[in-house]
Amino acid sequence: MNSIIKCENIIKSYKMGQTRLQVLKGVNLETARGEFVAVMGSSGSGKSTLLHILGALDKPDSGEIIYEGTNLARISAARLNAYRNKQVGFVFQFYHLLDEFNVLENTLLPAMASSSVIKWAAISSDIKKRAVSLLEKVGLADRLNHKPHQLSGGERQRTALARALINEPRLLLADEPTGNLDWQRGSEILTLLKQLNKEGQTIIMVTHDKKVADAADRTVVIQDGKI
Ligand SMILES: Nc1ncnc2c1ncn2[C@@H]1O[C@H](COP(=O)(O)OP(=O)(O)OP(=O)(O)O)[C@@H](O)[C@H]1O
Numbered sequence: 576m577n578s579i580i581k582c583e584n585i586i587k588s589y590k591m592g593q594t595r596l597q598v599l600k601g602v603n604l605e606t607a608r609g610e611f612v613a614v615m616g617s618s619g620s621g622k623s624t625l626l627h628i629l630g631a632l633d634k635p636d637s638g639e640i641i642y643e644g645t646n647l648a649r650i651s652a653a654r655l656n657a658y659r660n661k662q663v664g665f666v667f668q669f670y671h672l673l674d675e676f677n678v679l680e681n682t683l684l685p686a687m688a689s690s691s692v693i694k695w696a697a698i699s700s701d702i703k704k705r706a707v708s709l710l711e712k713v714g715l716a717d718r719l720n721h722k723p724h725q726l727s728g729g730e731r732q733r734t735a736l737a738r739a740l741i742n743e744p745r746l747l748l749a750d751e752p753t754g755n756l757d758w759q760r761g762s763e764i765l766t767l768l769k770q771l772n773k774e775g776q777t778i779i780m781v782t783h784d785k786k787v788a789d790a791a792d793r794t795v796v797i798q799d800g801k802i
Pocket residue numbers: 589590591596598616617618619620621622623624625783
């Protein structure tokens with residue numbers, strides 16, 4: 576397999592007071608470049624936990640994540656930050672847009688995540704053009720100045736998708752991207768994901784819904800802490 580990311584024997588538990596809840600009990604998953612994989616499983620099975628670990632938003636107790644041949648456990652904090660920011664794009668169920676910024680600004684935010692001060696003027700015109708073209712692609716060309724509260728749910732998720740793609744990530748991680756949308760709006764997001772995948776985007780998407788998973792090339796299921 577022409578692997579982009581591979582995880583081996585991932586174990587993850589959460590400590591709750593005196594007890595420890597083991598959620599992932601040895602997960603192995605390999606994803607090829609250009610693949611669209613759906614991760615299914617019942618509520619609480621550990622789907623989001625796995626996605627967060629793949630995106631380095633969380634660390635496993637043990638096990639290895641190999642991204643493009645590099646073991647994420649063996650790189651510096653700075654390189655791990657760069658991985659999170661540049662190689663991976665995230666889409667979440669509840670969008671996680673920032674209310675004080677408009678659609679264009681929200682899309683641009685990851686392009687300057689390395690700075691703690693927001694300096695719009697410092698963003699290159701190429702990146703701004705890319706943001707506008709991504710927003711056109713997701714059908715939001717006439718919503719650039721809208722704030723998140725002035726958008727429908729589908730429009731918010733399409734903004735989040737444009738934001739996830741601004742740094743040209745090689746891996747798109749989507750956590751229940753249609754989970755908060757009606758079927759019509761959800762289908763629009765899935766159509767966009769399929770289109771992106773056709774253009775070469777590798778996607779790993781978490782869902783509990785078989786109909787949503789059908790958009791992917793391959794579905795894996797987490798059950799009893801394993802795939
Ligand atoms: N920070 C945390 N502290 C303690 N327990 C947690 C934490 N995060 C998740 N859990 C528990 O771990 C289990 C797996 O959670 P996770 O969110 O990965 O499941 P999921 O399969 O994505 O579920 P859903 O489909 O309901 O979103 C759940 O039982 C949850 O309660």
